[in-house]
Amino acid sequence: MTVATGRSLRSSAELIRAEEPVLAHNYHPLPVVVARAEGAWVEDVEGRRYLDMLAGYSALNFGHRHPALIEAAHRQLDQLTLTSRAFHNDRLAAFAESVAALTGLDMVLPMNTGAEAVESAVKVARKWAYEVKGVPDGRATIVVAADNFHGRTTTIVSFSTDETARAGFGPFTPGFRVVPYNDLAALEAAVDETTAAVLIEPIQGEAGVVIPDDGYLRGVRKVTRRAGCLFIADEIQSGLGRTGRTLAVEHEDVVPDVVLLGKALGGGIVPVSAVVARREVLEVLRPGEHGSTFGGNPLAAAVGSAVVELLETGEFQRRAREAGVLLRDGLSALVGKGVRGFRARGLWAGVDIDPALGTGREISESLMREGILVKDTHGSTIRLAPPLTITNEDLRMALGTLESVLRKGA
Numbered sequence: 001m002t003v004a005t006g007r008s009l010r011s012s013a014e015l016i017r018a019e020e021p022v023l024a025h026n027y028h029p030l031p032v033v034v035a036r037a038e039g040a041w042v043e044d045v046e047g048r049r050y051l052d053m054l055a056g057y058s059a060l061n062f063g064h065r066h067p068a069l070i071e072a073a074h075r076q077l078d079q080l081t082l083t084s085r086a087f088h089n090d091r092l093a094a095f096a097e098s099v100a101a102l103t104g105l106d107m108v109l110p111m112n113t114g115a116e117a118v119e120s121a122v123k124v125a126r127k128w129a130y131e132v133k134g135v136p137d138g139r140a141t142i143v144v145a146a147d148n149f150h151g152r153t154t155t156i157v158s159f160s161t162d163e164t165a166r167a168g169f170g171p172f173t174p175g176f177r178v179v180p181y182n183d184l185a186a187l188e189a190a191v192d193e194t195t196a197a198v199l200i201e202p203i204q205g206e207a208g209v210v211i212p213d214d215g216y217l218r219g220v221r222k223v224t225r226r227a228g229c230l231f232i233a234d235e236i237q238s239g240l241g242r243t244g245r246t247l248a249v250e251h252e253d254v255v256p257d258v259v260l261l262g263k264a265l266g267g268g269i270v271p272v273s274a275v276v277a278r279r280e281v282l283e284v285l286r287p288g289e290h291g292s293t294f295g296g297n298p299l300a301a302a303v304g305s306a307v308v309e310l311l312e313t314g315e316f317q318r319r320a321r322e323a324g325v326l327l328r329d330g331l332s333a334l335v336g337k338g339v340r341g342f343r344a345r346g347l348w349a350g351v352d353i354d355p356a357l358g359t360g361r362e363i364s365e366s367l368m369r370e371g372i373l374v375k376d377t378h379g380s381t382i383r384l385a386p387p388l389t390i391t392n393e394d395l396r397m398a399l400g401t402l403e404s405v406l407r408k409g410a
């Protein structure tokens with residue numbers, strides 16, 4: 001029997017207990033069970049409301065259930081949801097055109113999750129190295145940065161430097177070189193005639209919102225151009241408005257050869273990712289060489305097109321810049337009052353809490369009890385990434401709650 005209000009029949013505590021024996025333990029979520037959401041706010045099973053200051057790791061840049069995105073999804077659900085790429089569908093051309101135009105690149109390879117976009121880019125870069133650059137078969141290398149996060153597949157964890165992500169999952173895929181992030185000399189020393197690509201995050205999200213020095217991205221562009229290899233920017237978390245620009249590389253006016261999109265591209269509704277690249281790069285793929293049953297499905301394409309339409313207005317990038325000033329000012333005022341330091345760009349911040357006040361986890365739990373949802377990254381760092389639709393009032397409230405939690409200690 002269903003309840004008219006749509007409320008769950010079991011309490012939060014019961015639902016958390018029910019997960020334990022049947023759900024893989026690869027996550028350690030905060031003890032909140034969300035049942036409904038709208039905009040920047042979510043509501044748990046008991047009807048308690050929380051301000052969502054994580055936004056699905058930027059998958060919810062437009063907030064929960066943005067009306068334009070929900071409408072696009074509903075409209076498409078009533079028409080066509082899946083064809084596979086065995087046939088064309090009437091949504092894909094417009095989606096690819098809009099993503100290419102948004103990024104200033106030429107061609108789009110639609111996939112589903114972020115990790116799939118990264119995997120696909122690794123394959124494309126290798127093939128490009130053999131066919132276009134002339135690297136001897138089987139010798140292509142890809143240079144990546146330490147403390148990267150690009151996803152969870154076996155190949156991707158092969159070039160992770162996080163032991164928790166790797167331990168027990170070998171043997172690993174060869175062909176990667178790791179250099180320190182934000183170190184152009186090390187990058188320069190690592191690229192050679194075997195290098196297919198340099199793959200980096202313009203801002204390292206999972207590492208704690210680590211922003212490289214001004215000029216680093218321009219430097220990466222120069223080094224890759226000189227070495228005749230591809231510059232692949234993983235904008236899966238940093239892209240699509242989060243930093244106050246459509247892409248984070250725009251802060252340095254850099255155009256990579258390949259841009260990876262995901263997370264917010266699906267509007268918080270369906271997984272949608274894409275490898276976007278210059279024609280010369282994506283052209284190396286020919287029929288049968290790569291694919292995905294769900295990649296480019298009409299529902300994903302309709303939602304993804306609606307996401308691009310929202311971004312074309314520039315409204316969300318502007319909001320991220322304006323509210324970003326509030327966020328930065330609010331955090332600056334907390335330095336020395338429980339905050340050791342922070343890094344912020346647009347509506348995205350990594351905040352290092354004084355470890356004496358508690359771990360990032362403990363601070364996150366205290367904030368949760370006060371109605372604010374955030375996530376810790378490493379040690380005593382928490383990450384703030386609210387929906388770009390958050391109001392100034394809600395953002396001020398969140399900063400005020402952070403201040404009081406820090407004053408009391410976790």
Ligand SMILES: *Cc1c(COP(=O)(O)O)cnc(C)c1O
Nearest residue numbers: 113114115149150151234236237
């Ligand atoms: C989240 C993320 C990924 C992986 O995306 P999934 O959809 O979780 O596979 C890759 N790169 C970056 C920078 C990310 O933040």
